[in-house]
Amino acid sequence: MTNIRVLLVDDHPVVRAGLRAMLADFEGVQVVAEAADGGAALAELSKLHTLGEPVDVVLMDLQMGSGMDGVTATGKIKAGEAGTPPPPVLILTTYDNDADILAAVEAGASGYMLKDAPPEQIRQAVVSAAAGQTALAPEVAARLMGRIRNPVHALSAREVQLVELLATGMSNRAMARELFISEATVKTHLVHIYSKLGVDNRTAAIAVATQRRIIRSQ
Amino acid sequence: MTNIRVLLVDDHPVVRAGLRAMLADFEGVQVVAEAADGGAALAELSKLHTLGEPVDVVLMDLQMGSGMDGVTATGKIKAGEAGTPPPPVLILTTYDNDADILAAVEAGASGYMLKDAPPEQIRQAVVSAAAGQTALAPEVAARLMGRIRNPVHALSAREVQLVELLATGMSNRAMARELFISEATVKTHLVHIYSKLGVDNRTAAIAVATQRRIIRSQ
DNA sequence: CCGCGGATCAACCGTTCGGTTGATTGGGCA
DNA sequence: TGCCCAATCAACCGAACGGTTGATCCGCGG
Secondary structure, three states: OOOEEEEEEOOOHHHHHHHHHHHHOOOOEEEEEEEOOHHHHHHHHHHHHHOOOOOOEEEEOOOOOOOOOHHHHHHHHHHOOOOOOOOOEEEEEOOOOHHHHHHHHHHOOOEEEEOOOOHHHHHHHHHHHHOOOOEEOHHHHHHHHHHHHOHHHOOOHHHHHHHHHHHOOOOHHHHHHHHOOOHHHHHHHHHHHHHHHOOOOHHHHHHHHHHOOOOOOO | OOOEEEEEEOOOHHHHHHHHHHHHOOOOEEEEEEEOOHHHHHHHHHHHHHOOOOOOEEEEOOOOOOOOOHHHHHHHHHHOOOOOOOOOEEEEEOOOOHHHHHHHHHHOOOEEEEOOOOHHHHHHHHHHHHOOOOEEOHHHHHHHHHHHHOOOOOOOHHHHHHHHHHHOOOOHHHHHHHHOOOHHHHHHHHHHHHHHHOOOOHHHHHHHHHHOOOOOOO
């Protein structure tokens, strides 16, 4: 009996039902619990642990409407309780953005799949994760490769800071005051940012940065 | 036999499986077909129609990764084939923002639900839609109410359209071309938008509009 | 050690944006 | 019918932005 015990984490009942139905069709995979956000997921994990029914794989959405988000939860799961090896976390989300993927990987996720993946691919990923291997969706893998091969378009930390202020609607002067630098410097940074993002004005920069999840919106 | 025949439209296999499983639990509701995008949905509709097995309700996601999007599909479904009353379209999506809701309603959607809604609420919506009634998620209804109660700060449909383009980083001239109006008109709209949002420049307008969910952030 | 790149600043200039005033049209409502 | 408002356009002007050139300082790595 090599049953893989899975914890589902997603704030959408519809998606949970879909994953449950989908995984039910697979031999050797069993959904043992569900949670609507990261906090509930941690609670379930510790509950199941004390019951002596450990979880083999956590299958989790990255963006949760309310409560603890996926990245934070991944970190906390990986930090885990001493003595018990934390279960692999497989991220299953809608978007394939650089920032999301990097954040997930950084937090310790062992896989990153897209929700539009065919069932078989998701099953593969769960099995791989349970075996301690890394499972990346082809699109995601391609994106990571692209980043490594071509770091030209990466913004520096200072530039990211500028873009964040930019997105709040601040003028050059306001940003200059905020960062204790001159307006000239702000403009220089902006020019570099435009160049790296392939745009030619601040609003387009915000659009691209938001879309690429260089900054987070809302 | 009052069976409600449903067509599912969503580009995520996981979500389709979830809705299928969820609706299977309900008496009187039957999923008769599925489609991955708007184009496939139209094809299914006409196929089922010629087979003499009409669809009672279309349950559709608003944003489809590829192919025809939900708003366009809703419009085409409502345009329909002459002689046959088009089925009600129930939108089921992740985001609740003014722009999406207005676009969906304008295209002829008869309901707007959020994916994080509990199963019972979704069932209610399907039944209501089949009965020719309008079904709005509480959050959505509240948003529309807010718009009606407090029209001072409410943007007109045209202004919302402007803000959407604004957020993509377009210049006044580009927006003018896009909307087939003069740059002067664009500026007039922007001034009204700034005034209603309580800001004094475009980037701040985007920030506020995003925060108030007038437009989708993502 | 020297080069490279990031961060900082200055001066200049053309373009775009922001704000104002004023005007017309058409739809909805009293 | 007459009024209000949204939508459309024009002209104008000051302020802010966008782009360029050129410069200094500093830390990292070959």
